Every structure is written in structure tokens, then in C-alpha cells.
Amino acid sequence: MKYLPTIGLEIHFHLKTAAKMFCGCPNVDLAAPNTAICPVCTAQPGALPVINRQAVEWTALCGLALNCELAQSFNFERKNYFYPDLPKGYQITSTANPPCLGGYLEINGRQIRLNHIHLEEDTGSLKHSPDGKSSLVDLNRSGAPLVELVTEPDLTSGAEAKAFCQELQLILRTLKIADADMEKGQMRCEVNISLKTPKAKKLGVKVEIKNLNSFRAVERSIDSEIVRQTKALAEGEKIIQETRGWDEKAGTTFSQRLKEESHDYRYFPEPDLPPLTFDQSYYEKLRAELPELPKQKRARFASEYGFSPEDARLLTADQTLASFVEETISELREWLSTVEGAEGTAEEIWEKSQKKLMRLLGGWLTSELFKLINQSNIAVADLKITPENFAEFITLVYQNKVNSTAAQKILKIMFERGSDPSQIMTEEDLSQMDNEVAIGEIVNQIIKNNPEQVTAYQNGKVTLLQYFIGLVMRETKGKVNPETAKKLLEEKLR
Secondary structure (H helix, E strand, C coil): CCCEEEEEEEEEEECCCCECCCCCCECCCCCCCCCCCCCCCCCCCCCCCCCCHHHHHHHHHHHHHCCCEECCEECCEEEECCCCCCCCCEEEECCCCCCEECCEEEECCEEEEEEEEEEEECCCEEEECCCCCCEEEECCCCCCEEEEEEECCCECCHHHHHHHHHHHHHHHHHHCCCCCCHHHCCEEEEEEEEEECCCCCCCCCCEEEEEECCHHHHHHHHHHHHHHHHHHHHCCCCCCCEEEEEECCCCEEEEEEECCCHHHHCCEECCCCCCEECCHHHHHHHHHCCCCCHHHHHHHHHHHHCCCHHHHHHHCCCHHHHHHHHHHHHHHHHHHCCCCCCCCCHHHHHHHHHHHHHHHHHHHHHHHHHHHHHHHCCCHHHCCCCHHHHHHHHHHHHCCCCCHHHHHHHHHHHHHHCCCHHHHHHHCCCCCECCHHHHHHHHHHHHHHCHHHHHHHHCCCCCHHHHHHHHHHHHCCCCECHHHHHHHHHHHHC
């Protein structure tokens, strides 16, 4: 490549504390405009802020999950700038002396370094009129606890930046400190990107792309900006340090304003809030509260349950889904221990059957059940199927009590009604036909009724076997295992 991209991210996300950062107002998204406000978050004269302890702890927890060094002390400061939805004319932040330093997040086997994580308050929001002639200010969001994560310029592509944002979202949801839904504005991303020649020692001029609100926008805006800057440099143009927006429809970035320098904000310590100091035991207590993180869970699903790396990734991408899978596996183990004729300890029986059961479970989850969920556009949490019933469904398939066609019908009914799979199998008469004598009689009759096709098959047109299998499946209403039909047909057609 003639030019190498260097990319850093600034990611903001709301903490889902009950109250705002510096007052007792509810931290809500859907309240009517200007109803979740008080003198503190609207900057009335004489109102004083109070630090939200939960927000500080959750920020530290995030830092621990991302391998940061936690500061022994930090303080809040004022970041001064004017904007219509910033009531005080300054924002209370901890940028200059952040609570979390360094750290990294591993993406595709590569460590993307963090510069720091800091805690601050959000601004309000503007509601613009359709004609563009007026704007209304809603201060419900003003003072909401907002965390900003700043990476080092270690990313090299739009795809890698997208993967970083997705993994961060999964970690935040695992920690249960943020929903981080980008489309709802709970998580926002800003990209800093520059290009340089491979031999250049200094980075190129940095351009910032503001307020990206989807993973798709993160990836596409970076790719588009790389193309724009490459073309400009190739034509001898100079890249200027500026802030650009993203036009989703046009698929291009556009200039908004020249970029401010940090000294333009005139930071100084917040006089109304004391510095915060922590001892090591406090952080160790928080560390003990860390749950199993996504990377660890993926590795465990692969090693302990035998899922493929891709299935492990899909099945742990949602906390509710991962819990559903583990509860289903627990039910399967319980069922195996009760199977008549099984020899050995419960662990030995599990080891003998695990590989096939997990292959079935992973396949039916990631193909058929995911398809039904996507078609219905529902959340995993709203599934009518219980882990117990899904485990029973997998055992029916495992024991060849139903074939694939019947199993799909059963699963669809389970999805719609939440019914018991064995009951559905009985009511819909979907149990697999396993009497080979009876199946053989059906095969004999089919062969008798199709003499021309039999002769053609025996003369070398072996593709007709599928035709015969189809006739058997139609005659038995799909209740025969296709492999059984194939075996009997081959025997009798000889």
C-alpha cells in the first residue's frame, strides 16, 4: 500500500445507574422532555453536585475488565465550552487525571492498546424542527453518567474497528454496567484517522469522524475516509486537521469544522467536588466481582463443551443465549444419566455422547432456531422454548425418533407455542417409522410400480436412487430416516 492508515477510537457509553452522575434525578431514556431534571443538572444558581458512587465503581470495574491500571486517586475538572444543551457552560469530567490508565482489548489475536478511560457527565439533547428553523432543548440526558474510552492509534482498518466496538459492547453487557445500544444513543463512537507512507516516522494529519451510531457506520466511514485521504494525498493535496460527519446515504464523510486543541477547553479542577482516593484492597474487592468475560466464555465453550470456535462465538454473543445453552446442556447431561442400558459413570457416559450431542445442539441452535428468531425479530429473552424442552427436542433427534423434516416441524411449533416436543410429536404423528419390515414392504411396492426406472437404474443410471428415496419419503409422509430408505432401496434394487 502506498499509504498506511492509523486509527484510534474514542468511545462514549452511558452507565445504567439508577441516578445521574452528580444528582439524584432518575437516569432514564424515555421520560417526557425536561421531566427528569433538577436544579443541579440544569445548573441553577447555588446548586452543588454530589458524586455517584456506583458510577465510580462501575468505571473501575470496566477498567479491570480491560486490563487497565487503576489510579490511586483522581479528581474531576471543568471542561469549558459553549453548546446550547450544556446548561453550565462547562462539563464536569476526569479527562486530565483519569481513573483508568493504559490497558488493552484483544481483537483477532492482536492487542489494541488503550490510552485511558475517564468518567464524566453527558450533555442534554436538541430536538430540531422539520423546517430547520428552530431547535428545542431536552435536558433529561444532562448529567447522565458517561464513560469515555480512548484507544491508542493501533487499529488499521474499518473491519478491525467494528470488531473492537462489538467486543467492547459485549464486555459492558457482561459486566451489566451498560446496555451500550448504539442505535439508541447509549454508545457513540468517534474515529481519529490519519494516513502516512510506510517509511514515514511521524503519523499523518489526524481527521476526526464524529458521532457514529452503528457498527456498520464505524466500518464504512473509516473505509470511505481512507479512500478520500488516499486520493487527496495522491493528487498532492494537504490533509487538514478537522472534524467530519458521516453521511450514511451517500456513503461519504463531510467537513463540519476545524478541530479544537485541548487547551481551548481551559481545564481546571472542579472546586465543588473533592479528589477521590482508593486503597488497593478496594480495587481487589472489585476485581473479585468480575464475571467470566466474553473471551474466557468463548474459550470454555470450545474446550469444555466441544463447540467449534465459530459456534462458540455465536452462542456466547448474547448473555441470555449463553445461559440458555448452558441450561440446555445441563438438562442433556441429566437425561443421559437416566438412559436405560448406558454403562459407566455419569461422566463416562457424557464423554461418550458429548461430541455428537454438542454437534446436534450447535447445529440446531445456529441454523434452525436462529433462523426462526431472526424471521420473527424477537429477543432471545422472549423465547417461548425452555432449556428443558429444547434439551428434550435434541434427545428426540439424537435417538432418531424423528427425522430432520419432522424435527423442523416440531421446532417451529415449539417456537410458536412453547409446547413439549414429545407431545407435539404424538399429536402431529411425526414419530419416525423404524420398522424395517414395514418399510421394506413399501419399498417393494414402489419398485413394482416403477419398472422403467428400475431398469434404468440397474443399467447404470444411479442418480435415480434419489428419485426412489423421494417416493419412499412421500409414501411415508417423511417419517422414514432417509438413510434407512437408501439402504433398503440399494439392497432390493440389486
